[in-house]
Amino acid sequence: MDAFLRGGKASAGDEASTSKGRKEDKKLKKPTPWVEKYRPRTVDDIVEQNEIVATLKQCLQGADLPHFLFYGPPGTGKTSTIIAAARQLFGDMYKDRILELNASDDRGIQVIREKVKSFSQVSVSSVRPDGKPCPPYKIVILDEADSMTAAAQAALRRTMEKETRSTRFCLICNYVSCIIQPLTSRCAKYRFKPLSRETMIKRLNLICLEEKVSYDTRTLDLLVDMSGGDLRRAITCLQSCVRLKGEEGIVYDDILEVTGVIPDNYIENLLDVCRQHNYDKMEHFVEEILSKAYCAPQVLEQIQEIIIPRPDLTDAQKSHICEKIAVCSWRLQDGASEYIQLLDLGCSMIEVL
Amino acid sequence: MSLWVDKYRPNSFSKIDYHKEQGQRLKNLVQHGDFPHLLFYGPSGAGKKTRIMILLRELYGSGVEKLRMEHMNFQTPSNKKIEIMTVASNYHIEINASDAGIYDRIVVMELIKNAAQTHQLDANEQREFKVILLTEVDKLTKDAQQALRRTMEKYIATCRLILCANSISQVIPAIRSRCLSIRVPSPSNVEIVSVLLNICKKEGLTIPMELATRIAEKSEGNLRRAILTCEACKVNQYPFDKNQKIVEPDWQNYICETANVILKEQTPQNLLNVRSRLYELLCHGIPTELIFKYLLKQLLTKCDMAVKREVIQVASDFEHSLHRGSKVIFHLEAFVAKFMAIYLQYMEDTVRAV
Numbered sequence A: 001m002d003a004f005l006r007g008g009k010a011s012a013g014d015e016a017s018t019s020k021g022r023k024e025d026k027k028l029k030k031p032t033p034w035v036e037k038y039r040p041r042t043v044d045d046i047v048e049q050n051e052i053v054a055t056l057k058q059c060l061q062g063a064d065l066p067h068f069l070f071y072g073p074p075g076t077g078k079t080s081t082i083i084a085a086a087r088q089l090f091g092d093m094y095k096d097r098i099l100e101l102n103a104s105d106d107r108g109i110q111v112i113r114e115k116v117k118s119f120s121q122v123s124v125s126s127v128r129p130d131g132k133p134c135p136p137y138k139i140v141i142l143d144e145a146d147s148m149t150a151a152a153q154a155a156l157r158r159t160m161e162k163e164t165r166s167t168r169f170c171l172i173c174n175y176v177s178c179i180i181q182p183l184t185s186r187c188a189k190y191r192f193k194p195l196s197r198e199t200m201i202k203r204l205n206l207i208c209l210e211e212k213v214s215y216d217t218r219t220l221d222l223l224v225d226m227s228g229g230d231l232r233r234a235i236t237c238l239q240s241c242v243r244l245k246g247e248e249g250i251v252y253d254d255i256l257e258v259t260g261v262i263p264d265n266y267i268e269n270l271l272d273v274c275r276q277h278n279y280d281k282m283e284h285f286v287e288e289i290l291s292k293a294y295c296a297p298q299v300l301e302q303i304q305e306i307i308i309p310r311p312d313l314t315d316a317q318k319s320h321i322c323e324k325i326a327v328c329s330w331r332l333q334d335g336a337s338e339y340i341q342l343l344d345l346g347c348s349m350i351e352v353l
Numbered sequence B: 001m002s003l004w005v006d007k008y009r010p011n012s013f014s015k016i017d018y019h020k021e022q023g024q025r026l027k028n029l030v031q032h033g034d035f036p037h038l039l040f041y042g043p044s045g046a047g048k049k050t051r052i053m054i055l056l057r058e059l060y061g062s063g064v065e066k067l068r069m070e071h072m073n074f075q076t077p078s079n080k081k082i083e084i085m086t087v088a089s090n091y092h093i094e095i096n097a098s099d100a101g102i103y104d105r106i107v108v109m110e111l112i113k114n115a116a117q118t119h120q121l122d123a124n125e126q127r128e129f130k131v132i133l134l135t136e137v138d139k140l141t142k143d144a145q146q147a148l149r150r151t152m153e154k155y156i157a158t159c160r161l162i163l164c165a166n167s168i169s170q171v172i173p174a175i176r177s178r179c180l181s182i183r184v185p186s187p188s189n190v191e192i193v194s195v196l197l198n199i200c201k202k203e204g205l206t207i208p209m210e211l212a213t214r215i216a217e218k219s220e221g222n223l224r225r226a227i228l229t230c231e232a233c234k235v236n237q238y239p240f241d242k243n244q245k246i247v248e249p250d251w252q253n254y255i256c257e258t259a260n261v262i263l264k265e266q267t268p269q270n271l272l273n274v275r276s277r278l279y280e281l282l283c284h285g286i287p288t289e290l291i292f293k294y295l296l297k298q299l300l301t302k303c304d305m306a307v308k309r310e311v312i313q314v315a316s317d318f319e320h321s322l323h324r325g326s327k328v329i330f331h332l333e334a335f336v337a338k339f340m341a342i343y344l345q346y347m348e349d350t351v352r353a354v
């Protein structure tokens, strides 16, 4: 362990090597994954999220910045947006004006009180060292705020009010319901929607072009479908496919493999077996699916997708199965055994089909 | 003398016995240094760890095989000391953070931040990043997984994570969105048989096809288990006989016997017997998921379809509540009691029908 850590040159305060400022010039040398390479650098690069982009543009023009609350599913640009905006606002002084605390940092009540307080008490001027004007406040970014305890959030309340003169807060989370009401009411709320098909395709097209990847539209369509509005996931998958394949271009099946989607004939077979009321075969099938390392929530999702549009099933049958899917999915969330839950679902399907 | 599992562990992508195409692809992947974090998942004994080690070797050369075991100390904010075993080379470190229980977040964070703040050995600039290998990520608390999110992104240039899990259903979507997931399916029985034949050939032994097939069938897709069983068979009796007895793990036999005890008599008195047997299993650290699975499987063999459905329904309910509660034994026992009631009813109905 020691050698592992000591191995390199000591590098006190090497934060900079990970921040973008220096990455820009290192980029040529240091291979960074595409998600980072194509992370928006300015507010203009953000696609889709029009409302917040408009607001931020006004702030860049000099309008005052409110406290923000960004929420929405993973990979929709929340973190990128605020960081890009802050970079544009503060330029080189970025490091002094921003305090970023995320779920990896200790964010107990004590820390919120002390760290945030001492950060925000130093007042700041409205000109940069080079004479250009810049906003007279600092920004505290609380990323992944849904993992903060309610007590810590409550402690934040006071701090937020007291320090408004010099500090703006930006809270970021996936689930807005995890943020206590007194905080949400103090912030301008922005929902980051899952990105639309067209924007994702446009963005992916751009990346493919830059990286000289050959592809066909059907493949890209599938990639977009599979990532459900999560652009980060789409970019990661794209890059993975390209790298896994080596020199050749990417095709339809590659995407299926990296996204962990179960081939449709598996699911069809499962339905068939259930229709034959054959328990042993059903059990065998469940074991087969799990031994192929497909995960149970994915099975549930795909079964649901398949049965809903089926004309040969009655509404009663569909609703019965969907209800079971819901129950199983909830139990799986709590960590229940995938094997037993799938058996349970299988039995229900045998019963109603 | 090392065990066969270690002795015949392949050490390059060209030598792996199955999923060859995937091996080739992984090899392509590491040619460029810009691959994302990786998440390997698959049932135990499918070969995840083998592939990860080969991958590291491709990245850093044979230096990664010089492993040291060390204890690392961490301190919680409440000044509690935690000690964790790590396995490390100059290039990577492997840790099972779930060993730290509810303090896993601290372990994961400290480790990544430390590692990210030192540069890679710059001697000949092999790679600009180090690798942190986290095993059993599906066992990490949600808190620790949350903490990984932004950290993974921030330090990606200096530190790549390789995560390893049995199933991704317990890995939060935010992490899955940040990784390339690599599915490692279990080998098929045919593939297992061919591995066994190969090993025996290298050992200079002859193994009857029938025996190899039987071992493969008993191993449930777990190659490690198949090889261990094969070696055990060799110790028990050589020359091999195609009908020779295959040793099964004690705990599995014990669970089957427990099921038979339940099926024999459905009384409160017998429930007490079963309880002590369940305690016995738990004391030996057999995972509850396995106890539930094999118990259920064995019990179901004696039920007809209608009863099966009912029993599975009950089982899925209790197995779930077990994850929400804290004392495992309550839920296991409740299941057994409920099963006894259902089964008794079923027997009475059959008798009456006759």
Ligand SMILES: Nc1ncnc2c1ncn2[C@@H]1O[C@H](COP(=O)(O)OP(=O)(O)OP(=O)(O)O)[C@@H](O)[C@H]1O
Binding pocket: A034, A035, A036, A038, A039, A040, A045, A046, A047, A048, A049, A072, A073, A074, A075, A076, A077, A078, A079, A080, A081, A173, A174, A231, A232, A235, B149, B174, B177
């Ligand atoms: N609206 C967007 N415009 C441009 N790129 C985007 C957008 N949304 C996501 N991306 C891409 O996805 C990557 C991840 O985005 P980001 O880190 O902002 O997600 P996030 O919303 O913070 O997700 P999480 O909730 O998981 O933290 C970025 O590096 C970028 O490449």
Ligand SMILES: [Mg+2]
Binding pocket: A078, A079, A080, A143, B150
């Ligand atoms: Mg984020």
